[in-house]
Amino acid sequence: MTDIYEILRGKKDADGNYQKQPVIVQGITGKYGSTHTKLMLEYGTNIVAGVTPGKAGQKFEDKIPVYDSVKDAVEATGAEISIIFVPAKFFLNAAKDALNSGIKLLVAIPEHVPIRDAMEAIELAKQKDAIMIGPNTPGVIVPGLIKVGIMPASPFSSGKVAVLSKSGTLLYEISNNLTSAGFGQNITIGIGGDPVNGTRMIDAFDMVKDDPELEAMVVVGEIGGDSEEILAQHIIDTGFSKPIVGYIAGRQAPKEKRMGHAGAIVMGTYGSAESKISMFAKANIPVAKRPGEVAVLLAGKMNS
Amino acid sequence: MRLLEYQAKELFKEFGIRTPPSISSKDIEKGRKDAKELGYPFVIKVQVPVGGRGKAGGIQKCNSDDEFELKYPQLLNMSIKGEKTRAILLEKMADIEKELYLSLFLNRSKRCYTIIASSEGGVEIESVKNQTIREVGLGDVDAQTAKEVANEIGLKDSQEEQFVEMLQKLSKLTIEKEAELAEINPLAILKDGTLMALDGKVMTDDNSNFRHDELQKYQEKSELEERAEKSGFSLVELDGNIAVIGNGAGLVMSTFDLVTDNGGKPATFLDVGGGATTESVYEALTLISKMSRVKGILVNLYGGIVKTTTVAEAFIQAYDNNLIDLPVFARLMGTESDKAKEMLKDTKTKMFDSIEEAINGVVMEANK
Numbered sequence: 001m002t003d004i005y006e007i008l009r010g011k012k013d014a015d016g017n018y019q020k021q022p023v024i025v026q027g028i029t030g031k032y033g034s035t036h037t038k039l040m041l042e043y044g045t046n047i048v049a050g051v052t053p054g055k056a057g058q059k060f061e062d063k064i065p066v067y068d069s070v071k072d073a074v075e076a077t078g079a080e081i082s083i084i085f086v087p088a089k090f091f092l093n094a095a096k097d098a099l100n101s102g103i104k105l106l107v108a109i110p111e112h113v114p115i116r117d118a119m120e121a122i123e124l125a126k127q128k129d130a131i132m133i134g135p136n137t138p139g140v141i142v143p144g145l146i147k148v149g150i151m152p153a154s155p156f157s158s159g160k161v162a163v164l165s166k167s168g169t170l171l172y173e174i175s176n177n178l179t180s181a182g183f184g185q186n187i188t189i190g191i192g193g194d195p196v197n198g199t200r201m202i203d204a205f206d207m208v209k210d211d212p213e214l215e216a217m218v219v220v221g222e223i224g225g226d227s228e229e230i231l232a233q234h235i236i237d238t239g240f241s242k243p244i245v246g247y248i249a250g251r252q253a254p255k256e257k258r259m260g261h262a263g264a265i266v267m268g269t270y271g272s273a274e275s276k277i278s279m280f281a282k283a284n285i286p287v288a289k290r291p292g293e294v295a296v297l298l299a300g301k302m303n304s
Numbered sequence: 305m306r307l308l309e310y311q312a313k314e315l316f317k318e319f320g321i322r323t324p325p326s327i328s329s330k331d332i333e334k335g336r337k338d339a340k341e342l343g344y345p346f347v348i349k350v351q352v353p354v355g356g357r358g359k360a361g362g363i364q365k366c367n368s369d370d371e372f373e374l375k376y377p378q379l380l381n382m383s384i385k386g387e388k389t390r391a392i393l394l395e396k397m398a399d400i401e402k403e404l405y406l407s408l409f410l411n412r413s414k415r416c417y418t419i420i421a422s423s424e425g426g427v428e429i430e431s432v433k434n435q436t437i438r439e440v441g442l443g444d445v446d447a448q449t450a451k452e453v454a455n456e457i458g459l460k461d462s463q464e465e466q467f468v469e470m471l472q473k474l475s476k477l478t479i480e481k482e483a484e485l486a487e488i489n490p491l492a493i494l495k496d497g498t499l500m501a502l503d504g505k506v507m508t509d510d511n512s513n514f515r516h517d518e519l520q521k522y523q524e525k526s527e528l529e530e531r532a533e534k535s536g537f538s539l540v541e542l543d544g545n546i547a548v549i550g551n552g553a554g555l556v557m558s559t560f561d562l563v564t565d566n567g568g569k570p571a572t573f574l575d576v577g578g579g580a581t582t583e584s585v586y587e588a589l590t591l592i593s594k595m596s597r598v599k600g601i602l603v604n605l606y607g608g609i610v611k612t613t614t615v616a617e618a619f620i621q622a623y624d625n626n627l628i629d630l631p632v633f634a635r636l637m638g639t640e641s642d643k644a645k646e647m648l649k650d651t652k653t654k655m656f657d658s659i660e661e662a663i664n665g666v667v668m669e670a671n672k
Contacts, residue, residue, distance in 0.1 A: 088511065114482065116442075151608065165554070169552025169553075169554055170552065249561065250560075260556060290561075291558055
């Protein structure tokens with residue numbers, strides 16, 4: 001399996017520091033893409049190239065070269081990370097361009113990508129042994145080192161807790177609470193609010209669980225699908241000795257209504273909060289009743 | 305998009321899946337014509353985008369003009385689980401020998417289509433123990449797989465053949481229309497030994513709407529939903545009296561949970577979304593101002609990319625224009641929240657440091 005930590009932070013140098021890895025931005029000249037490119041640069045992310053078909057030769061902010069294709073950008077820079085900001089209907093082509101050009105970590109920001117297109121991209125990522133995060137994700141951040149996403153910087157601080165979350169704002173809210181409680185994060189991954197995710201809860205869990213610097217994990221789920229149940233079963237089957245706590249949004253949501261996210265819908269009992277919470281209980285994962293309680297539960301687990 | 309039964313059946317017919325003779329209408333004049341054309345007896349079925357209408361009395365037998373005149377208006381004016389009747393379907397009754405279940409759905413964790421079939425149909429599939437489940441990849445269901453499923457639910461000979469054909473047609477429909485779910489329940493074996501789809505449910509992927517112009521005629525959005533979509537926020541309407549507003553689906557869901565936990569009844573689930581502007585939030589407040597049942601507004605924002613001041617500005621404008629006169633209970637966190645709090649200081653918005661306190665306030669107000 002491709003190592004997400006190694007892709008994002010490289011190997012430690014002689015002084016024991018991680019290295020900023022180069023990142024490509026697809027859709028860098030668009031409104032959304034350019035805003036977030038600036039914010040990522042501000043955070044310290046090493047953005048080396050942008051891609052907008054037909055705009056090769058331009059420079060973003062007078063310094064970052066723009067290419068027509070990811071293939072050209074990779075040839076020029078050797079980057080293995082790309083973040084996509086194109087409109088949903090162009091997502092599949094952008095993803096193919098990236099995955100066929102050697103990108104190993106693809107962060108798919110767009111919301112409203114058709115499920116079939118997402119599945120096709122996921123299939124290709126699998127063939128190429130690449131990681132795709134999203135679509136409809138806030139991205140991934142290793143606090144203090146690299147931000148490949150649209151999350152605000154302020155909630156996050158460097159530390160030893162991994163946070164996996166379907167929701168963006170809950171990721172910010174809960175990370176902020178963790179930070180205030182003294183629990184910095186070693187990585188946070190936005191799974192995305194769509195029905196199918198390039199990196200499912202279980203995949204994200206497997207990617208981060210063995211990191212020697214990781215001390216605890218927080219899983220933020222919501223109604224819809226069964227990725228929380230599958231993760232819980234996986235933990236029951238394979239074991240996980242570090243403290244882990246959860247939160248599930250949508251306990252009181254009406255059935256058969258999409259609650260903001262395309263994936264947040266309960267059909268019968270499939271996708272219900274009760275089902276997820278009871279599976280978490282079986283896996284010995286305490287579930288907070290409200291976001292503010294997550295850090296409290298984690299503190300309890302860390303001290304026991 | 306969640307298609308109504310009659311819309312799902314139109315698709316079934318298009319793909320060659322047998323359904324009983326039926327006609328849909330939205331008013332009694334058209335209904336009377338349909339009744340004449342179809343001939344008594346038949347069943348009157350309300351068309352609502354939720355399940356459980358049989359139990360709620362939304363399906364009635366009809367044997368005569370007198371019965372029709374009595375029942376049609378009743379059913380047309382009923383609502384089930386808060387959903388008003390969208391249309392009425394008149395349908396001939398079938399001579400049922402046995403009821404089966406068949407569906408194809410998009411298995412989100414396996415990322416492939418999955419068949420569920422059962423020899424027990426006509427009830428909610430969750431309550432059926434005896435299910436055959438087959439994951440089938442992303443392409444059409446092949447004849448061999450369909451045959452195996454037929455055998456597993458006990459079908460043989462001609463019924464097996466009919467089932468295979470029906471499942472393959474359903475699979476074609478699912479792929480061509482980009483459905484997340486296509487369900488036939490019940491799938492009836494009639495007294496004459498033939499198979500027929502008696503009820504249908506189809507949900508398509510809204511995100512693929514741009515390449516399915518042919519499905520646009522089925523789009524049944526309320527004015528409210530349409531305006532919400534145009535402004536880029538998502539809105540679910542409920543029959544409570546507290547308007548819940550926030551940014552991000554997860555945060556709003558969690559706020560919604562806490563309101564309900566504390567005895568409040570939400571009137572809206574309103575996510576202003578990642579691209580919220582002062583204009584779009586103002587539009588959201590305009591929509592809420594039209595809901596007479598709303599007694600209080602609860603705002604929970606975590607400013608990130610969307611600044612809390614952007615939202616505060618919309619509230620100031622709404623007060624200035626006398627758009628809202630409702631008490632607002634707000635908790636603002638994140639980007640520029642100190643400034644936003646200052647902006648709203650002398651307004652009807654009450655600020656709280658924690659969401660729990662804001663919820664207590666709004667619930668007390670709404671339950672007055």
